[in-house]
Amino acid sequence: RTLVGTNNLDHQMSAYPFEPMQTSIAALQEFETIISVGMKLDYDQPIVYLRVYKAVEKRGARWIQADSIDNAVKAALRSGGEKAVLLLPHHLAPSEIAHAKTLCAVTGAKLNVLMPDCNSWGAPRAGVSPNFLPGMKTLEAARAHLEKHWNSILPGTPGRTTREIFEGAADGSVKMLYIMGSDPAAKYQDTALAHRALEAAEFVVVQELFLTETAKQADIVLPAASFAEKDGTFVNIEGREQKIKQALKPIGDSRPDWRILADLMGRLGTPVPYFSARDIYREYTRAIAP
Structure with a gap:
């Protein structure tokens, strides 16, 4: 958001609602x-x-x-x-x-x-949403706090959903797609739209473990590490945070997702002071603080 200047980011492959569970598992x-x-x-x-x-x-x-x-x-x-x-x-x-x-x-x-996946709650909590910032707070509610915290200007208008991003890529209003850990060419609810978007976009980056159908259509594929090759936090379907610890060293040139993004930000002129998954989690807790 601060580097690219857009709220056009989403994690949803379908338009399901966020509805907290009324009981624990x-x-x-x-x-x-x-x-x-x-x-x-x-x-x-x-x-x-x-x-x-x-x-x-x-x-x-x-x-x-x-x-x-x-x-x-x-x-x-x-x-x-x-x-x-x-x-x-x-x-x-x-x-x-x-x-x-x-x-x-x-x-x-x-x-x-x-919810469908283990981080269906974790992603929106972290702000991977066109309409919500970290902590699932609206742009209006949290923008001023985060601008002060990050010493940066955040875009003030809501971004595009996954579908709107693909529609924009298909009609030419969205020029680039950056896709992480997802295979819309095979699994999106409207695969025809996903294929049109991938074909029409001027530049496509895919950050993945495998050469998926989506990765095959990318201009650049960045090799990501698996869950067993990194530290981090998952949030299960009842909203419970669960820590994971690295069991294996990343294979070849693969890296944890956060490390890839941090390196890219550094190359684009905005180095970030994160050196571990623990640093990322601490930043998350500060970002969602009232």
Whole structure:
């Protein structure tokens, strides 16, 4: 934001809403009725599945796999709502999530919208969003604090979402794409748009572990280190921070993502005083301070 001067950054591959879980993962095994909608839990959410399995096998809980929100809520009513929890996938429309929240409030059931990836909460907390700064604070709420903290001017207008960035690249209004740890050419919800954007952009940089479909279309590929080759912090789907420690040395020329970005900033004339993942985390905690 301070170096390039844009809020055009996003981490979402789909337009799912941010909805905090109403229970912890561990608490799932305490419910008498667990209702899931539109998911194969053992594949989509294996850690959640283990708790559900434990509730069923060891505590005799009922697990109902419903095909719609309405049927799920009917099941919650029949079971005695306050003893039930409803598990929804992240990809439902915001209107469906709102409908489920209303019905759960009436029945007393708990609602957990399960985010797709381990850092689905970590990325927006760190400010990887067109509309939010670190701490998930709006531009209006946190811009002045961060400008003072970083001694830099931040762009004041909201940026483009992932879809808007791709649309801009396709129509020529966005000239460059910098893609980290993501494969939109194969996995974006509109792969045709992603391919048009990659083909039309004047310059494409991909920071990745593997030569993905997206990396094959890049002008430059920067080799990134895997989770086992770096220190850092993940945030799980319930919002819990989890530290990771480097187990292996990075292979070849690969580097941790933060190191690549820090080196690029230095080459572009803005060196940063970060020498470890711990330094990055300390900066994050200072940035989100009130």
